[in-house]
Amino acid sequence: MTRAYKIPESVLVVIHTPALDVLLIERADHPGFWQSVTGSKDHPDEPLGETCAREVREETGIVIGSPAVPADALRDWQLANLYEIYPVWRHRYAPGVTQNTEHVFGLQVPAGTAVALSPREHTASVWLPWREAADRCFSPSNAEAILQLPRFAQGGAKPTP
Template sequence: MTRPPKIPESVLVVIHTPALEVLLIERADRPGYWQSVTGSKDALDEPLLSTCIREVAEETGIVVGSPDVPMAALRDWQLANVYEIYPVWRHRYAPGVTHNTEHVFGLTVPAGTPVVLSPREHLRHQWLPWREAADRCFSPSNAEAILHLPRWRRPAAD
């Protein structure tokens, strides 16, 4: 059965602790490529928040909306990146599609939050200080998003 083409609109979710330790996951299809959670919309009308919640659960096992990770922990950073899709992944999209729009979100989780990877998608995970995490990302837009993280830190009273 042939898969439908991917929708060229996606989310990037920077998962981090209050101390700004960032979760990175290593791609199974490209060992050595570290990234935050990413994923395309499943349908044109799928809300971006729904895409975030689904992708975070699928890729990390973290459930947004649970007692440990309430919905308020997921924040739309109101940033969008338009980038050229890497040629190695272009076959997943409709013919002629060369660019993707990526919407950036942050998700604050407690330190020690367990991570359960989808072995089909990712090999390993690691928590790194935010600057080190930015340096480790293969994607320039992912690295740039992580470098914005300190400005999105919630005050301690939240």
């Protein structure tokens, strides 16, 4: 049996309301580590929009393409971060892989959108004003993405095909 390694290409989805409240979720494997939805491609040819939809559904129960959250609510911010994978998580990647490319997206949902966490991955969720959310993130790239939310929420992003 061969071990399936994670692909070092992922998405970061900043889920927010029209009022710019941001959803953060706490990692089950590291209490106190708050983040937006993130996740790697399942296979190298998986379109990034599909990766976003899958990860958002798996981690929060929010369904992109539903009546409450139409497909065009997902916006590609056309940003990519190249970062060093934290040593604690490198065992998930093929030997020698130390960097990941993270593509940033925004997802606007209605205020009051219910969240159903995957308990295997996350233990708590909170909606916070965008600046507070950025301050709570453990990941610098996630915090930076949230700080850019006002710019992208005002039309500075493209609909995801």
